[in-house]
Amino acid sequence: MRLTLMLPLLLMLAGCSTAPGNDTAAAPAPAGDATAEAASCAASGGELKPLGRLQRVQCVVPYADAGKTCSAKSDCTGQCLANGDTEIAAGTKATGICQTDVSQNFGCRQRIDGGVAQGTICVD
Secondary structure, three states: OHHHHHHHHHHHHHOOOOOOOOOOOOOOOOHHHHHHHHHHHHHOOOEEEEEOOOOEEEEEOOOOOOOOEEOOHHHOOOOEEOOOOOOOOOOOEOOEEEOOOHHHHOEEEEEEEOOEEEEEEEEO
16 A cells, blocks of 8 residues: 555656756757857847846847936837836836836836836846
8 A cells, every 4th residue: 555655656756857868948059059049139239148037048139219218118119217226106207218128127127107107026
């Protein structure tokens, strides 16, 4: 009886093996693909950078309107963000600056929309 109860547990653990060759998710991309991706990114004016908690490599291209004064997302290619390290009380009238690039989608940020500060959000 004891063996009957342990067999399913052993089978489940066998599926979690970390033996060499079993981890295809972490396999690096073939060198040719990475080189082509880097070249394509550079051609668009960007740079490959690891972003977020997973450190997934993405092409980071600066937005043309980065740093422009804004009062809503519609004023920017990316988001309209509060300027500076000081949080503005949500609901307060405010202006911001257009985000630099997609890398600012990670970490903590406060959006400005309709000329009003929104709550701060943190994304990893």
